[in-house]
Amino acid sequence: xxxxxxxxxxxxxxxxxxxxxxxxxxxxxxxxxxxxxxxxxxxxxxxxxxxxxxxxxxxxxxxxxxxxxxxxxxxxxxxxxxxxxxxxxxxxxxxxxxxxxxxxxxxxxxxxxxxxxxxxxxxxxxxxxxxxxxxxxxxxxxxxxxxxxxxxxxxxxxxxxxxxxxxxxxxxxxxxxxxxxxxxxxxxxxxxxxxxxxxxxxxxxxxxxxxxxxxxxxxxxxxxxxxxxxxxxxxxxxxxxxxxxxxxxxxxxxxxxxxxxxxxxxxxxxxxxxxxxxxxxxxxxxxxxxxxxxxxxxxxxxxxxxxxxxxxxxxxxxxxxxxxxxxxxxxxxxxxxxxxxxxxxxxxxxxxxxxxxxxxxxxxxxxxxxxxxxxxxxxxxxxxxxxxxxxxxxxxxxxxxxxxxxxxxxxxxxxxxxxxxx
Ligand SMILES: *Cc1c(COP(=O)(O)O)cnc(C)c1O
Numbered sequence: 001x002x003x004x005x006x007x008x009x010x011x012x013x014x015x016x017x018x019x020x021x022x023x024x025x026x027x028x029x030x031x032x033x034x035x036x037x038x039x040x041x042x043x044x045x046x047x048x049x050x051x052x053x054x055x056x057x058x059x060x061x062x063x064x065x066x067x068x069x070x071x072x073x074x075x076x077x078x079x080x081x082x083x084x085x086x087x088x089x090x091x092x093x094x095x096x097x098x099x100x101x102x103x104x105x106x107x108x109x110x111x112x113x114x115x116x117x118x119x120x121x122x123x124x125x126x127x128x129x130x131x132x133x134x135x136x137x138x139x140x141x142x143x144x145x146x147x148x149x150x151x152x153x154x155x156x157x158x159x160x161x162x163x164x165x166x167x168x169x170x171x172x173x174x175x176x177x178x179x180x181x182x183x184x185x186x187x188x189x190x191x192x193x194x195x196x197x198x199x200x201x202x203x204x205x206x207x208x209x210x211x212x213x214x215x216x217x218x219x220x221x222x223x224x225x226x227x228x229x230x231x232x233x234x235x236x237x238x239x240x241x242x243x244x245x246x247x248x249x250x251x252x253x254x255x256x257x258x259x260x261x262x263x264x265x266x267x268x269x270x271x272x273x274x275x276x277x278x279x280x281x282x283x284x285x286x287x288x289x290x291x292x293x294x295x296x297x298x299x300x301x302x303x304x305x306x307x308x309x310x311x312x313x314x315x316x317x318x319x320x321x322x323x324x325x326x327x328x329x330x331x332x333x334x335x336x337x338x339x340x341x342x343x344x345x346x347x348x349x350x351x352x353x354x355x356x357x358x359x360x361x362x363x364x365x366x367x368x369x370x371x372x373x374x375x376x377x378x379x380x381x382x383x384x385x386x387x388x389x390x391x392x393x394x395x396x397x398x399x400x401x402x403x404x405x406x407x408x409x410x411x412x413x414x415x416x417x418x419x420x421x422x
């Protein structure tokens with residue numbers, strides 16, 4: 001459930017009509033709903049053991065306004081770069097609620113994270129373990145570490161967001177886990193604290209999660225028998241969300257929580273979760289204006305002012321996003337089949353193919369739904385297009401939480417070398 005709906009005939013975020021925001025902010029813009037972020041966080045956290053750490057995956061939506069909203073609810077952060085670590089801190093999230101994931105942490109990022117005193121490093125390889133050990137020893141510190149184990153479970157999701165099979169770059173193969181923990185235990189700069197797993201994203205079935213968590217549970221027992229102090233299990237993120245209202249819904253957080261509780265029963269570990277999409281996807285929309293309606297021989301194109309540089313998911317993952325007109329259609333209104341496309345000079349700049357929508361005219365506004373996760377964070381300025389602005393709504397209030405760059409600001413990022421001046 002989310003807090004976007006028609007009010008007095010206009011699609012609104014909580015109490016704010018989105019056409020008014022379009023007038024004030026210009027299009028395209030992302031709009032996030034605080035009440036939706038809070039609701040999703042609350043429902044997820046209530047489904048899990050009370051002492052769990054819920055570390056919001058900053059890569060899903062790193063806007064400071066969003067991070068601060070969640071931080072105030074008690075969320076920690078799962079970061080995958082030094083930049084995300086600094087953003088989480090800038091949003092007021094305590095270092096001891098931050099976990100650091102990712103396959104390519106640099107020594108500088110490790111230094112930063114150790115200096116901040118983060119909760120744990122999720123280490124993904126033996127070379128990374130050696131590097132972290134060296135950095136920690138040089139700083140006179142010990143790094144709290146889980147090893148990310150690749151359980152070789154197929155999450156049955158889109159190939160580009162599957163991470164838990166032996167074909168992907170993520171984690172340490174399950175069969176090598178004992179050896180890797182043995183190596184880690186000998187390193188004085190490393191303090192083993194637990195096990196980490198993350199098998200992918202937009203997972204809509206509990207079975208792959210359960211298979212992965214069972215393997216982690218068994219491994220915890222084996223590692224304890226080997227003498228390691230396993231006190232934490234980081235179970236990653238990945239719970240899917242409905243992108244289409246009337247589709248088979250993904251498992252609800254309560255069912256996920258019940259499964260987790262059952263599978264981890266008796267292990268006596270603190271649990272850590274890294275949800276991203278579940279919290280943020282349906283808490284955001286991308287509002288865009290129709291520029292032209294172009295009738296081709298085979299198709300009718302709705303050309304809008306947002307492009308793949310603003311929202312790349314359809315091009316990258318073939319993802320489905322529902323599209324709704326901001327002006328509420330009259331019941332039973334005729335539908336027209338459109339290809340909804342952006343202005344970017346790429347054939348893949350397509351938000352929706354053959355989509356039946358009420359008839360739209362140039363100047364009309366539409367909202368592309370489920371755009372709150374992996375939307376603005378992946379934006380670029382391809383085609384010298386300033387990425388969409390971002391707005392956060394809270395009840396009747398709203399604020400621009402990231403302004404659109406002007407063309408001049410965008411151009412000022414480039415520098416002409418001396419030898420070309422004059
Ligand atoms: C991307 C990612 C997440 C978040 O995944 P969602 O599907 O958005 O919940 C969590 N943990 C790690 C390690 C990730 O890479």
